[in-house]
Amino acid sequence: MPRSLRFFDHTGDFGVVLEAPGLGGLAELLVRAFLELLIEVPAAVHERSEHRIELEGIDGADLLVALGNELVYLFEVEGFLAARLEVLRASETALCGVLHGDRFDPEEHPIARPVKAVTHHGARLEPVEDGLRARIVFDL
Amino acid sequence: MSRKQRKRRERRRQRARRRHEGRVEVPLCDPPYRGRVPLQRLDGLRWRVPRRGAMRVDGLVYADEALLPDLEQDRCLEQVANVATLPGIVGHSLAMPDIHWGYGFPIGGVAAFDPERGGVVSPGGVGYDINCGVRLLVADFDREALSGRMDELVGALFRAIPAGVGSRRAELAVDERNFQAVLRDGARALTPLGLARPEDLERIEEGGRIAGAEPERVSARALQRGRPQLGTLGSGNHFAEVGYVDEVHDAAAARAFGLREGRVTLMIHSGSRGLGHQVCTDALQGMLRAASRHGIPLVDRQLCCAPVGSPEASDYLAAMAAAANYAFANRQVMAHWAREVFDRFGSDLRTVYDVCHNIAKFEEHVVEGAARRLLVHRKGATRALPAGHPLLPPAYRAVGQPVVIPGDMGRCSYVLVGGAGSTSSFASACHGAGRLLSRAEAKRRYANSDVSAQLRARGVVVRGASRATVVEEVPEAYKDVAEVVHVVHEAGLARKVARLRPLGCLKG
Numbered sequence: 001m002p003r004s005l006r007f008f009d010h011t012g013d014f015g016v017v018l019e020a021p022g023l024g025g026l027a028e029l030l031v032r033a034f035l036e037l038l039i040e041v042p043a044a045v046h047e048r049s050e051h052r053i054e055l056e057g058i059d060g061a062d063l064l065v066a067l068g069n070e071l072v073y074l075f076e077v078e079g080f081l082a083a084r085l086e087v088l089r090a091s092e093t094a095l096c097g098v099l100h101g102d103r104f105d106p107e108e109h110p111i112a113r114p115v116k117a118v119t120h121h122g123a124r125l126e127p128v129e130d131g132l133r134a135r136i137v138f139d140l
Numbered sequence: 141m142s143r144k145q146r147k148r149r150e151r152r153r154q155r156a157r158r159r160h161e162g163r164v165e166v167p168l169c170d171p172p173y174r175g176r177v178p179l180q181r182l183d184g185l186r187w188r189v190p191r192r193g194a195m196r197v198d199g200l201v202y203a204d205e206a207l208l209p210d211l212e213q214d215r216c217l218e219q220v221a222n223v224a225t226l227p228g229i230v231g232h233s234l235a236m237p238d239i240h241w242g243y244g245f246p247i248g249g250v251a252a253f254d255p256e257r258g259g260v261v262s263p264g265g266v267g268y269d270i271n272c273g274v275r276l277l278v279a280d281f282d283r284e285a286l287s288g289r290m291d292e293l294v295g296a297l298f299r300a301i302p303a304g305v306g307s308r309r310a311e312l313a314v315d316e317r318n319f320q321a322v323l324r325d326g327a328r329a330l331t332p333l334g335l336a337r338p339e340d341l342e343r344i345e346e347g348g349r350i351a352g353a354e355p356e357r358v359s360a361r362a363l364q365r366g367r368p369q370l371g372t373l374g375s376g377n378h379f380a381e382v383g384y385v386d387e388v389h390d391a392a393a394a395r396a397f398g399l400r401e402g403r404v405t406l407m408i409h410s411g412s413r414g415l416g417h418q419v420c421t422d423a424l425q426g427m428l429r430a431a432s433r434h435g436i437p438l439v440d441r442q443l444c445c446a447p448v449g450s451p452e453a454s455d456y457l458a459a460m461a462a463a464a465n466y467a468f469a470n471r472q473v474m475a476h477w478a479r480e481v482f483d484r485f486g487s488d489l490r491t492v493y494d495v496c497h498n499i500a501k502f503e504e505h506v507v508e509g510a511a512r513r514l515l516v517h518r519k520g521a522t523r524a525l526p527a528g529h530p531l532l533p534p535a536y537r538a539v540g541q542p543v544v545i546p547g548d549m550g551r552c553s554y555v556l557v558g559g560a561g562s563t564s565s566f567a568s569a570c571h572g573a574g575r576l577l578s579r580a581e582a583k584r585r586y587a588n589s590d591v592s593a594q595l596r597a598r599g600v601v602v603r604g605a606s607r608a609t610v611v612e613e614v615p616e617a618y619k620d621v622a623e624v625v626h627v628v629h630e631a632g633l634a635r636k637v638a639r640l641r642p643l644g645c646l647k648g
Contacts, residue, residue, distance in 0.1 A: 009578035058164035121243030
């Protein structure tokens with residue numbers, strides 16, 4: 001199943017629909033979606049450092065929301081911009097992986113719009129042919 | 141073994157496997173409405189969303205014929221019905237005329253829950269930006285004093301009030317002890333530091349301090365996010381706006397508020413920054429589990445909640461109060477810095493009032509003829525106490541509470557006063573104009589426009605931390621606040637006192 005990422009409008013914010021063969025693939029796409037919303041030129045974020053993450057959730061949708069909020073925290077507190085997620089282990093309730101990215105530099109990485117949180121509003125994970133589809137809404 | 145038995149056994153195995161893996165089943169229920177929500181006209185300003193499915197009460201929407209098409213553009217009316225499914229809700233699930241699509245709760249929604257009837261607290265009913273709110277200050281001079289100096293003033297405010305990612309003022313050295321005091325005592329903690337005046341405090345909702353805050357219930361992550369951001373504007377729809385009183389509608393109330401035609405004003409719209417967002421994020425994880433444990437069926441996960449009195453509810457309310465206090469202090473620090481700027485321009489700034497837009501508070505209201513202590517959730521709504529209310533400061537007791545309603549960068553804003561009709565809305569009114577266009581749509585339409593230049597042509601100087609934000613916050617992205625305020629005024633929730641016109645705006 002080909003991976004896909006599609007943004008949709010939410011009155012004050014943005015949402016994204018992700019499709020991938022499995023949860024790990026959805027998590028990788030979510031990292032990309034986050035970067036595309038946050039930074040004007042995502043390609044300017046290089047893979048110069050890394051961050052290991054271990055997350056838990058009550059189910060797959062909750063896990064993706066937790067991943068999104070981890071990205072918010074890492075950006076705001078550590079100044080770390082994730083460009084790519086390398087999934088080491090993914091189950092319905094746990095995700096382990098390495099985020100590859102760069103230290104935020106306002107000159108090199110102009111902000112498009114700060115992402116303040118990743119919400120549970122309408123958060124969904126559902127099976128589709130040959131894979132999974134997730135729907136996540138960002139708070140901007 | 142029959143096919144039915146095999147299926148049942150398989151379902152049992154699946155449940156056991158999920159329990160083993162730490163999976164929690166979130167109880168979901170069907171939304172009362174999908175798509176078009178039928179509205180029953182009660183009069184020209186009020187519309188009923190009839191009780192259906194899991195709804196426990198009716199919805200009640202304040203709007204007139206002119207605003208209805210805007211309300212039907214997104215899914216906010218479905219959300220009004222969804223909120224009505226929550227346990228312990230009393231009266232109606234209310235929608236103010238600036239309502240638009242939010243997360244779980246609509247923005248512009250008000251709901252009150254009775255703890256004696258299984259009432260709940262829902263972090264989604266407060267929102268991520270806990271105590272996002274607005275402060276109105278008034279200067280000593282009229283707009284003529286700023287003639288030809290708006291670029292200078294807006295530039296000075298832009299340097300004084302940090303806006304945008306990572307910006308802060310290093311000299312605001314709030315040590316650990318003082319930071320804990322901010323979380324516990326809100327704006328009051330800033331008086332000994334010389335950042336707040338006693339007269340500021342009495343003109344802030346709840347005196348600038350929500351009772352029951354327990355800083356120890358705020359997570360380390362929330363503290364890490366919030367501490368460096370104290371005294372910063374933030375982004376999105378947050379702003380500081382210089383304006384002037386363009387028209388007075390109620391001379392007595394305007395006099396009590398210190399407003400008169402031509403007088404320069406400053407509005408600061410901001411909230412609890414990353415600290416509030418993290419408090420909400422932390423609580424939602426626990427509340428999803430709580431909803432499962434208490435068997436509360438949810439239409440939307442963001443509506444997750446816990447009964448008042450449960451450990452999850454108590455934890456959240458204590459942390460929420462701390463975040464709300466942080467927000468009061470945040471706006472106070474920015475007001476202090478704005479005062480320093482205005483001082484250089486030859487004026488003081490006096491606080492007119494500071495109101496919360498996103499909050500849950502225990503308040504006493506009359507329901508079915510009896511006074512009851514309710515947990516009132518306002519998500520994008522403003523408290524609007526009428527004249528004579530005991531919670532009002534002495535200076536405003538005879539006229540009522542100032543209700544500050546920002547519009548957009550190009551048109552106008554309003555100052556209202558709490559009206560006698562607000563007894564039907566748990567003493568609530570609207571909070572702004574309400575979004576009309578999504579951010580994406582605003583970007584599609586105006587990305588190639590020079591929004592700042594267009595506003596300058598209309599006499600408004602704009603400085604933004606990000607060009608994208610200025611485009612997404614273009615005036616046309618909002619409803620006309622005059623139409624929204626008209627409904628609130630006519631319904632008696634709050635009365636018009638003065639109209640403000642913008643002169644300069646600082647966007648986060």
